[in-house]
Amino acid sequence: MRRETPLAATPRRSRPIRTLVTFAVITAALFGSLVAGTFLSDATMTPKLALDLEGGTQLILKPVATGDTEITSETIAEAIRIIRQRVDSSGVAEAEITSQGGSNIVVALPGTPDKATLDLVRTSAQMRFRPVLAIGAPAVVEPAADATPITPKAAPDSPSDAAYYVTDAVLAEFNALDCADPANLAGGESGADDAAFVTCDADGTAKYILGPVEIQGNEISTANSGQRTSPSGAVTGEWVVNIEFTSDGRPVFRDVTTRLQALTSPQNQFAMVLDGLVISAPSLAPGVIISDGKAEISGTFTRVTAASLANQLNFGALPLTFQVQSEEQISATLGSEQLQKGLLAGLIGLLLVVVYSLFQYRALGLVTVASLVISAVLVYGVITLLSWLQGYRLSLPGVAALIVAIGIIADSFIVYFERVRDELRDGRSLVGAVDKGWDRARRTILASDAVNFLAAIVLYFLAVGGVRGFAFTLGLTTIIDLVVVFLFTHPVMLLLARTKFFGEGHKFSGLDPRRLGATGPRYAGRGKVSAPSSAASPGAAPSDDQPHDTLLDAPVPVGARVAGGFGDDSPRQTIAERRAAQRAAELGDAEDGATDPADASPSAGTTSADGPPTGDPAAPTDPSTERNES
Structure with missing residues (x-):
């Protein structure tokens, strides 16, 4: 007796339409931001190119030793590090900063950098801390005709001793200084470390007489900005700058601030002088002793x-001063031809992936093509957005990372599709195979992309220049791969599984169970075999109007290998359950044999599980009637 039961899947509830709508909203927001930026800001709809593809501005800086500083390879390397930090902090990516001949420093900036960025490179920007001796209005002051000459003091009591440092010559220079003249705001001259210094503030709103240098800028450990936090932990909304000194600078800063506490304004202030201009001159809060080298600078700051x-405090402490030897525009080192060749290589790789996908997966390969196109659109949009907001520039190593990303993205789709096909071979319906295959493929995809992303992070922090561009682009495309697979590819597969073309396994769908080998019988549990309806007549092809699977009332031999059917999502049985089912079937056969009149005939021998056959002792034993107890 045979009974036929169609097997159906019971996948978990999913909302692919909602996921696709969310993905569409994210994509629309991305490109909507770019379009808005083109009207409201300086955004463009194309990504910026790096120095090797576009060219830019090149400056050659010649170091000039000051004081006791010597020009060595160590000081040049330190200067290059600080200049790179300055340029990176301004948002300019893919800059090339190198040493030329062991002395000069060559700075190449891509595109057309703004004045602020060029000033960061041109400025010698040695940071010094000097005590304030006098403050005046920025305009020129005519000295009084009957002014009494200043009698210089024999020796200074401290760097704040105005009676010693403010001489007639210093006062005359102070009165003649016009801080409204842009020429006096160019900076560059930092003055002698052990003498008074007359200068303007960087905004040209005041002028100063400063005492000798007390702390050098390289004694700054860290500096950062943020909103002030009260002792109770509440954020007050006031913007401040927090500064911390090194272990060597900590005791010096403590002694200076302790001395300034006892003085009156303006001599209770200390000036931060960057490249000869005062960038800040805070005063000491009454009664505050700074002994740990940590200070907070407050005032009328904005974010x-x-x-x-x-x-400026972080990156201002250059060990040398520099003179700009030359500044010129340079052409691209590789140019648009190399960019075209790189893009052509990417298109060839993309075409080969498309051909392979269509050959291997037939109509299912169109999902791969659509996912690759979506990924390319997202990568283009994100790179363009980062070019606008973060100064990212696409270099030739970045183009190489985009080509590598084609294989990474295609690999995720292949893992997913093969998992689904494995489930089909194992007898599940397409809806169940998509659901179960996604559970298995998701872990593999996450693990693979995690390894790629970790490699990109390590490479980014250990490399410089173009290699960092490769690492950044590789990490970016890895993240986008996950976004596309989770928010586009998987929901699309869920929708396709519900269509007749894919759901019924059309021969051109790439999910045909017969082409995948899911045509033989398979164990269905409880001692039953699930087989395609064509199994009743070997060699006959199943018709489309017949159920794919048929349950046969037949035991399954222990250890037998049964091919998967198509359409069954029932749970699998363990080996112990299979053995129990076989024993139950054998006992059932034994009971049927005991009540069969034909088997009860004296001429027919019977077999005992404990001994030799009974009946005619002379009759030979038929091996086919023996039964081994499992």
Whole structure:
């Protein structure tokens, strides 16, 4: 007796339409931001190119030793590091900063950098801390005709001793200084470390007489900006700059601030002088002794001005001063021809992936093609957005990373599709195979992309220049791969599984169970065999109007290998359950044999599980009637 039961899948509830709508909203927001930026800001709809593809501005800086500083390979390397930090903090990517001949420094900036970025490179920007001796209005002051000459003091009591450092010559220079003249705001001259210094503030709103240098800028450990936090932990909304000194600078800073506490304004202030201009001159809060080398600078800061001062404090301590030897525009080192060749290589790789996908997966390969196109659109949009917001520039190593990403993205789709096909071979319906295959493929895809992303992070932090561009682009495309697979590819597969073309396994769908080998019988549990309806007549092809699977009332031999059917999502049985089912079937056969009149005939021998056959002792034993107990 045979009974036929169609087997159906019971996948978990999913909402592919909602996921696709969410993905569409994210994509629309990405490109909507770019379009808005083109009208409201300086955004463009094309990504910026790096120095090797577009060209840019090149500056050659010649170091000039000051004081006791010597020009060595170590000081040149330190200067290159600080200049790179400055350029990176301004948002310019893919800059090339190298040493030329062991002395000069060559700085190449891609595109057309703005004045602020060029000033970061041109400026010698040695940071010094000097005590304030006098402050005046920025305009020129005519000295009084009957002014009494200043009698210089024999020896200074401290760097704040105005009676010693403010001489007639210094006062005359102070009165004649016009801080409204842009020429006096160019900076560059930092003055002698052990003498008074007359200068303007960077905005040209005041002029100063400063005492000798007390702390060098290289004694700054860190500086950062943020909103002030009260002792209770509440954020007050006031922007401040926090500064911390090194272990060597900590005791010096403590002694200076302790001395300034006892003085009156303006001599209770200390000036931060960057490249000869005062960028800040805070006063000491009454009664505050700074013994741990950590100070907070407050005032009329905004978020932008606080961040700017923190940057200047962090990256201002160049060990040398520099003269700009030359500044010129340079052409691209590789040019548009190399970019075209790189893009052509990417298109060839993409075409080969498309051909393979269509050959291997037939109509299912169109999902791969659509996913690759979507990934390319997202990568283009994100790179363009980063070019606008973060100064990212696409270099030739970045183009190489995009080509590598084609294989990474295609690999995720192949893992997913093969998992689905494995489930089909194992007898599941397409809806169940998509659901179960996704559970298995998701872990593999996450593990693979995690390894790629980790490699990109390590490479980014250990490399410089173009190699960092390769690492950044590789990490970016890895993240986009996950977004596309989770928010586009998987929901599309769920929708396709519900269609007649894919759901019924059309021969051109790439999911045909017969082509995948899912045509033989398979164990269905409880001692039953699930087989395609064509199994009743070997060699006959199943028709489309017959159920794919048929349950046969037949035991399954222990250890037998049964091919998967198509359409069954029932749970699998363990080996112990299979053995129990076989024993139950054998006992059933034994009971049927005991009540069969034909088997009860004296001429027919019977077999006992414990001994030799009974009946005619002379009759030979038929091996086919023996039964081994499992």
